[in-house]
Amino acid sequence: MKQNLHTHSIYCDGKDSIEEMVLEAIDRGFDSIGFSGHGYNYPNDPCSMSDESQQKYMEDIYRANDQYEGRIRIYLGIEEDSIGRRFDHNSFEYIIGSVHFIGQKEFAPIDYSEARFAQILHDWFHDDLLAMAKVYYEAVKEVASREEVDIIGHVDLIAKYNENGKYFDFEDPQYLAYAYDAIDVGIANGKIFEMNTGAIARGYRTMPYPHISLLKYIHDHKGKICMSSDCHNRANLDLDFEVCLELAKMVGFKEMMVLGDEGFVAVPIEEMKA
Numbered sequence: 001m002k003q004n005l006h007t008h009s010i011y012c013d014g015k016d017s018i019e020e021m022v023l024e025a026i027d028r029g030f031d032s033i034g035f036s037g038h039g040y041n042y043p044n045d046p047c048s049m050s051d052e053s054q055q056k057y058m059e060d061i062y063r064a065n066d067q068y069e070g071r072i073r074i075y076l077g078i079e080e081d082s083i084g085r086r087f088d089h090n091s092f093e094y095i096i097g098s099v100h101f102i103g104q105k106e107f108a109p110i111d112y113s114e115a116r117f118a119q120i121l122h123d124w125f126h127d128d129l130l131a132m133a134k135v136y137y138e139a140v141k142e143v144a145s146r147e148e149v150d151i152i153g154h155v156d157l158i159a160k161y162n163e164n165g166k167y168f169d170f171e172d173p174q175y176l177a178y179a180y181d182a183i184d185v186g187i188a189n190g191k192i193f194e195m196n197t198g199a200i201a202r203g204y205r206t207m208p209y210p211h212i213s214l215l216k217y218i219h220d221h222k223g224k225i226c227m228s229s230d231c232h233n234r235a236n237l238d239l240d241f242e243v244c245l246e247l248a249k250m251v252g253f254k255e256m257m258v259l260g261d262e263g264f265v266a267v268p269i270e271e272m273k274a
């Protein structure tokens with residue numbers, strides 16, 4: 001079983017067309033692929049889909065699913081942002097809920113660039129990473145309690161630029177307490193946490209989200225996981241899936257969640273392909 005439900009196309013901030021992505025997925029032996037274009041955010045967010053591009057995105061995916069029937073199953077999903085429009089299962093087969101922006105009255109993107117991240121940390125939080133983490137994980141908690149959300153996207157995105165602990169200690173008890181608190185809400189609401197290799201593709205990280213301590217916590221508290229590459233370029237469609245499988249096994253997971261025609265089902269890790 002090989003699946004990736006976190007992918008982006010030219011309709012938002014991805015590089016490739018739906019068809020290019022689908023052909024790549026077939027080529028790499030995927031059983032299914034899901035598209036999760038960025039749902040409409042606010043008027044100035046160039047990464048999210050306008051009403052018009054969302055319409056075309058949906059039509060293009062329906063068309064591809066018909067055209068490639070029997071070769072691959074294509075799922076229509078969306079990545080909804082904590083501060084953007086909310087979606088439902090009448091229009092989409094699954095929904096990823098993600099936090100990319102933090103703030104209160106004003107919002108700023110924490111993952112656009114390291115310079116922007118450092119600026120937000122400095123200007124809004126006086127370089128107090130824990131204060132920033134508190135606000136970030138509060139937003140994750142809110143998303144994790146939304147009924148429509150199936151998958152929590154990159155749960156510790158705040159650590160995107162923290163390779164080698166540059167901004168904070170991954171094991172800081174206060175940091176972990178905020179993160180665990182958000183994870184608890186996700187688990188209580190039956191959400192799936194994704195192992196996401198997107199930051200590896202972009203050269204910021206050497207390991208997938210979530211950090212190993214969080215992954216262990218999810219496992220020990222009977223949380224569910226899936227695996228994705230948050231793909232913005234088809235060359236990375238299955239990037240480091242083997243690393244995800246190894247890590248998941250290492251911390252003790254026996255299963256991963258996969259979307260099928262009847263909804264999400266647990267599949268033994270041994271049956272998952274990288």
Ligand SMILES: [Zn+2]
Pocket residue numbers: 079098100153154
């Ligand atoms: Zn995202």
Ligand SMILES: [Zn+2]
Pocket residue numbers: 006008079230
């Ligand atoms: Zn994404």
